[in-house]
Amino acid sequence: MQFDIIEKGQYTIVQVNEGRFDAKLAPAFREQLERIKGNIREQLVLDLGQVRFMDSSGLGAVMGAYKMLRNTKISIVNPQKPVIDLLKLTRMDKLILSHPTIEDALAPTA
């Protein structure tokens, strides 16, 4: 399974079970979100803990999710250093916040 979907209270967690979030994976991610978009709860949490490599196509897919789910808060959890660095480099970190753990993302103050 490339993705696991976990429902938890007002949160929907999408866990990406791939090491590379790139041009190859991005279309499948988009299709997955299209399939579940009607059932996504108040906040979407993207668990990227297993992603050791992300490129601009992966970033584009995350931005696509942001555009598609305009009234849903989106955050990233468990990002590895290359993902954190890419978010910072491209300034995406200003729009989509990252948290070290799912618990941090789910905390009321997150």
Next chain:
Amino acid sequence: MDVNTRKFHKEYLSSLEASREVADDIVPYWNSLGIDESIVGQMELCLVEVVNNVFEHAYGNNDGDKFEATSYLTNAKDLIVEISDFGQSIPHGVLEELLKTDFIEPLADDPETWQQSRRGLKIIQELSDKLEYFSHQNRNTLKLQRSAS
């Protein structure tokens, strides 16, 4: 430019997953040269962006068109990566324009800034020390240089 090491050179066919194939080949080569892990990671990202650019723009998302990857370390410890294709060249002025622009910061209240694409070449430029592009007899080469010392 003097070459310090054996050269990596291989031909590939364009596809959506070609960037994974090239990275799987070149990253172990860079590791064998003892290049710092953080530099390898950044250059892997550059490499993937270039190969995706070849597939998407030079070959219009067409599978099976030939491109070549070359890499080596110079005596001055500069890591060189060259990707050559035989398709549509990057329009004149695009790379020059890159130098003048910055990443657009996405703002929550401005959907115009929510870009889903067009970050690839800028990422390459930011992570490389030098970027050159030349076309000769239908062969287009993007050459990246990054200090490995």
